[in-house]
Amino acid sequence: MxxxxxxxxxxxxxxxxxxxxxxxxxxxxxxxxxxxxxxxxxxxxxxxxxxxxxxxxxxxxxxxxxxxxxxxxxxxxxxxxxxxxxxxxxxxxxxxxxxxxxxxxxxxxxxxxxxxxxxxxxxxxxxxxxxxxxxxxxxxxxxxxxxxxxxxxxxxxxxxxxxxxxxxxxxxxxxxxxxxxxxxxxxxxxxxxxxxxxxxxxxxxxxxxxxxxxxxxxxxxxxxxxxxxxxxxxxxxxxxxxxxxxxxxxRGAPIYGEIIGYGQTNDRHGLRKLPASGRQYARAMSLALREAGLQPNEIGYVSLDGRALPAFDACEAEALCQIFASELERLPVSVPRTMLGHSYAAAGVLDTITALLALKHSTIPPTMNCEELNPRYSLDLVRGEARPLTKAAALIGGRSLTGANVTLALKKI
The missing domain is CATH 3.40.47.10 (Thiolase/Chalcone synthase)
Structure with missing residues (x-):
């Protein structure tokens, strides 16, 4: 219909x-x-x-x-x-x-x-x-x-x-x-x-x-x-x-990119009870990818939440591992927010704008200040300086302090 x-x-x-x-x-x-x-x-x-x-x-x-x-x-x-x-x-x-x-x-x-x-x-x-x-x-x-x-x-x-x-x-x-x-x-x-x-x-x-x-x-x-x-x-x-x-x-409008997927889940946790795993965050990513009709290997860049709290970082890395498996070590990820700070309700849209501009300019902005990457995370974290973006799709991930997990999928047209 x-x-x-x-x-x-x-x-x-x-x-x-x-x-x-x-x-x-x-x-x-x-x-x-x-x-x-x-x-x-x-x-x-x-x-x-x-x-x-x-x-x-x-x-x-x-x-x-x-x-x-x-x-x-x-x-x-x-x-x-x-x-x-x-x-x-x-x-x-x-x-x-x-x-x-x-x-x-x-x-x-x-x-x-x-x-x-x-x-x-x-x-x-x-x-x-x-x-x-x-x-x-x-x-x-x-x-x-x-x-x-x-x-x-x-x-x-x-x-x-x-x-x-x-x-x-x-x-x-x-x-x-x-x-x-x-x-x-x-x-x-x-x-x-x-x-x-x-x-x-x-x-x-x-x-x-x-x-x-x-x-x-x-x-x-x-x-x-x-x-x-x-x-x-x-x-x-x-x-x-x-x-x-x-x-x-x-109307001949300029197009930065297309939103092709949106996923949201909840961990049922709070500040005093952190999530035990990245399962629900991974499910939010999976929902966005499924709606987008994309396979994990089609993603060229993931903008991470990057909370810099060890328990949150561990869960985020685990969620990425669940989705991208063996591809993860070759998938560029970054936290450009390290140059801005965390602006709560404005943070996700600034991450999205950054990802859209990254797609436009084929450039992944860096994560700053991470000089001693924790070896427990098998991440290809873009650190210190920008890197070329070679694919046409990106994910933006976000997590609240009270359990919400949200992911958007974008692609360049």
Whole structure:
């Protein structure tokens, strides 16, 4: 039947606000050349904070993208989102106002909401009284604030969601958008994630999680290294314009690649009870490969989650071994996120954008800081410098701290 036919979904525009580069050109130059955006935080004093370095987008100015009034009424995470969407739409060449607004959607992941805006207003409440709180707090701090502002700005009336799935939210956003277009719920969807968690309050909270690195070392994020001890935090946003293939082709849109598979599973674990094996993560990869119609030996690059927690790294390596078996030692894998830090709900989409650019430029970005690869992992980890990408398909893997496993499969057209 006609409604059972799944439509093809391609990516036609990219928008990036990342610690090592704002905009595609700057981001790709840094990422492909191993240039890190991790440094000591500059926006607030750090002397009394346990976490003092991370992936801060220090050069970002909201008023370069939105007017001052809107900037004052919204949080930094929404500023990032609006900036990345603006770039993605320009890159795609699509005029949203000329589209049927009911056939355009937005799926934007977020985990922590407008924590900076909210915390500032709580301070106003306790230090100066309730009359000093902004009335816009009621909408600025919600995780859905970004997708709401995007819909308002571009007149979007179609499929809209805000996945809040911990550190894999934006992989889910891309997967949900892909599925919606496949099933003809939309023709065009802005999909991605944003996060602005680098605030003193959140740094104090997350310093007690036993997963984030404390201290001053900007090179301390070392996945699969014998010294691996956790990840560094980051902020930023990434946005992709997803389109139905014929829709994109008819308007002559640039195509970075096609999303061809999406898999999601759960380990049923939490921070205090880590997964015993990589079985469910492997199943997410298998689901994505099966939907894509690919064999493991057709994959040329895997973008890893690279949590840099020994138990997580071991499970990820085990999952890869279950899927790729004897091919694994010859399969290039990498964690470009080591140049950015972990931006929670924005991490997966930034990994996906990196993979799309890797396919475009036939170049695999490196993993940084891993100088002592743990011999227990039989991985061909691309370390220190970029390497040629010789095949046309890639996988992006992500894992949450609470059990979710998500994989996307991409191919170059």
């Amino acid at each position: 006609e409604h059972d036919i799944k439509r093809r979904v391609v990516v036609t525009g990219l928008g990036i606000v990342a610690p090592n580069g704002i905009g595609q050109k700057n981001f790709w130059y840094s990422t492909s050349n191993g240039i890190s955006g991790i440094h000591r935080f500059q926006r607030f004093p750090t002397v009394d904070l346990p976490i003092r370095v991370g992936g801060e987008v220090a050069s970002f100015v909201a008023e370069d993208y939105i007017d001052h009034k809107l900037a004052e009424r919204t949080d930094r995470m929404t500023h990032f989102a609006l900036a990345a969407v603006q770039e993605a739409l320009q890159d795609s060449g699509i005029e949203i106002v000329q589209e049927n607004p009911k056939r355009v959607g937005a799926v934007i992941a977020n985990t922590f909401g407008g924590i900076g805006y909210g915390w500032e207003q709580i301070n106003n409440l306790h230090m100066r009284g309730p009359r000093t709180m902004s009335a816009f707090t009621s909408i600025a701090w919600l995780p859905i604030a970004s997708v709401g502002q995007i819909a308002i700005r571009y007149g979007i009336r179609g499929y809209c969601k805000t996945p809040a799935n911990d550190t894999v939210g934006s992989l889910d956003a891309l997967g949900l958008a892909y599925t919606a277009i496949q099933r003809s719920a939309a023709d065009v969807i802005i999909a991605g994630g944003c996060e602005a968690l680098l605030q003193p309050y959140m740094l104090l909270v997350l310093s007690h999680s036993d997963v984030c690195i404390t201290g001053d070392d900007p090179q301390a994020y070392r996945p699969f290294d014998q010294r691996a001890a956790g990840f560094l935090l980051a902020e930023g946003a990434g946005m992709c314009i997803l389109e139905e293939y014929e829709h994109a082709r008819q």
